[in-house]
């Protein structure tokens with residue numbers, strides 16, 4: 001059945017969405033069938049994949065909060081690219097935490113909803129909001145592994161210990177199979193000392209060094225531009241730094257490293 | 259009594275913390291007495307102001323969740339700079355949403371805690387996490403106005419409508435005096451088309467145009483480097499683009515514009 005991968009980091013703006021949609025795009029170019037599930041109420045992955053929904057279509061909110069009426073299969077949308085599908089987010093996901101507060105097993109709602117899609121895709125990639133709340137815990141309960149984009153900046157580095165604690169807590173109580181797949185250095189800007197210093201720390205710190213992907217995603221204006229046209233940079237400009245870096249990352253990911 | 263200003267945007271990584279600590283620094287250079295309250299459990303503003311706490315010191319978590327034992331005054335820390343104090347964040351703030359779920363008036367906890375500090379400072383600046391949950395609602399219940407940093411990128415632009423809805427809901431139910439002070443374009447990178455396009459949209463869109471600050475904060479490597487040394491860029495490199503832009507913003511803010 002599918003490899004289910006969470007992309008998470010509580011720190012905001014570290015490249016979670018850019019990583020989720022570009023890894024998905026690069027893997028689809030290698031012939032994998034990929035589903036992206038956007039679990040961020042801000043729906044940036046939905047927009048980044050060029051999907052503009054009318055209000056009638058089912059979303060991740062429906063399948064998590066109203067599973068008796070909407071199945072995951074109903075929420076799947078085809079993107080412009082073959083082999084790359086999406087379950088879009090909805091702003092109402094923001095209310096899930098309060099809506100499900102009294103529901104027993106509320107952390108397993110996503111996992112249950114995704115079961116019928118078990119054998120349909122090679123890879124499922126879950127984008128998360130910048131928090132460790134119920135939505136992210138649902139994603140961790142459902143996933144087999146977690147990729148952690150980490151901007152090469154001290155604020156993003158500081159956020160890692162809380163994330164590791166949360167992963168351990170989920171492993172202990174909800175999903176013993178969850179593992180940390182790796183840490184991907186993102187938005188690396190060779191002009192700044194802080195980028196180099198943070199990358200060094202990531203590669204030397206006891207808790208992070210063995211999880212570091214070799215690939216480093218460079219800061220790159222084409223990535224910023226790609227969001228506006230609703231295309232992952234891998235499809236938007238295939239020879240840009242951004243596309244090359246994410247294609248190299250997809251190769252490394254498939255090789256099973258780090 | 260003090261002007262209480264929230265700095266908020268649900269989108270992650272748009273420069274909320276950088277704006278909060280640099281506006282505070284620039285205002286203190288103009289002779290204002292300023293308090294920064296860090297309401298983000300990731301405590302980036304605390305770190306950005308170079309404050310490294312031992313576990314014994316009181317924090318924003320204590321004054322919001324255990325007001326009977328800790329008063330706001332107990333949580334105040336002096337920074338290295340005269341006229342610039344801080345109430346530090348704590349990772350336990352992340353649990354406030356669940357801890358206070360049954361507490362009547364839970365959205366007014368911060369406001370009540372801050373009342374004894376009413377006349378002590380000229381200006382209070384509240385940093386928020388990238389979400390519109392209870393912590394941010396507490397900040398909106400306490401504040402008189404909101405500054406919205408908005409990275410010149412479509413994902414950040416998209417987040418504005420949800421933020422406006424939340425401000426309206428708080429005005430209607432909790433704090434009728436709350437007003438939107440202005441939208442500050444941040445991380446503007448003149449090399450990318452998307453920066454120019456998003457800035458144009460902000461300046462032309464019916465809902466945003468009248469709120470736009472004239473000052474635009476340029477993308478600037480010194481700002482990234484400043485976080486590593488625990489100093490706002492305004493103190494770290496006074497002639498850098500970052501420092502100049504934030505000092506210009508402080509002037510514009512004091513003039514009462516937009």
Ligand SMILES: Nc1ncnc2c1ncn2[C@@H]1O[C@H](COP(=O)(O)OP(=O)(O)OP(=O)(O)O)[C@@H](O)[C@H]1O
Pocket residue numbers: 011012013014015016017018019040044128129130186187188217218219220221223224227242268269270271388409411413
């Ligand atoms: N390698 C890169 N080079 C340049 N810009 C980048 C890069 N990666 C991401 N960005 C830009 O940085 C911003 C943050 O990226 P993104 O939205 O993917 O982060 P995120 O972690 O998903 O944010 P959030 O926490 O809000 O979900 C976006 O404007 C994006 O275009």
Ligand SMILES: Nc1ncnc2c1ncn2[C@@H]1O[C@H](COP(=O)(O)OP(=O)(O)OP(=O)(O)O)[C@@H](O)[C@H]1O
Pocket residue numbers: 010011012013130151153155269270271272273274275276277298302386387388444445446475476477478479481482485500
């Ligand atoms: N004008 C700028 N030029 C360059 N880098 C900037 C600028 N403003 C902020 N940054 C960098 O962008 C990142 C995000 O900034 P910051 O942490 O202030 O955003 P935030 O909105 O507070 O994030 P969060 O949503 O996680 O709280 C940081 O690495 C910061 O150093």
Ligand SMILES: [Mg+2]
Pocket residue numbers: 016017018040044045127128129
């Ligand atoms: Mg995102």
Ligand SMILES: [Mg+2]
Pocket residue numbers: 274275276298302303385386387
């Ligand atoms: Mg912040």
